[in-house]
Amino acid sequence: MAAPRRPRKPPRWLLRASDPIALALAGRRWFPLWAVVHHRGRRSGTEYDTPIAIVPTVASEVVLIGLPWGATTEWARNVQAAGRAVLSWHGRIEVVDEPRIVGPEVASAMSKPPFRPMVRRFPAALVLTRR
Incomplete structure (x- = not known):
């Protein structure tokens, strides 16, 4: 049996091109699936x-963030090290804590049914608790 492939980092050019657009849209009340983690x-x-x-x-007390690039994503490691983060989401600021990395099976069970097939494809997810 072959070892599972480790996800690669996103291409730098893609991040440079998409980050300004994503930051402009994320966290807005009318864009509920995107947020900004501070x-x-x-x-x-x-x-x-x-x-x-x-x-x-x-x-409703659980925040689930898929990690398509894997559990070693730098921002996820920063949130885990701090033990908390602040989200701009739905036009509000929310404090979330108790970060933990879970596998695709656990993340899939936590997500709403229409999103489960997508979540199963991620190598990991970050789970946080709303306060």
Whole structure:
């Protein structure tokens, strides 16, 4: 049996092209699937704003973020190291904590049924708790 492929990082040119657009749309009331996670670099201490896609969940206190590039995504590692993050989502600011990485099976069970096939394809997901 072959070892599972490790997801590669997104191409730098794609991030440079898409980040300004994603940051302009994410977190707005009329764009509910995108949010901005505000976090601090775990080594540099630099403040970052990263656009992310929120996966609708069956439990309202749970925030699920798919990690298509894997659990070693830098912003996810920063949030885990801090133990909390701030989200701009639905036009509001929300504090979320208790970050944990879960596999596709657990993430799929937490997501709403229409999103489950997509979530199963991600190598990992980040789960946070709303306060």
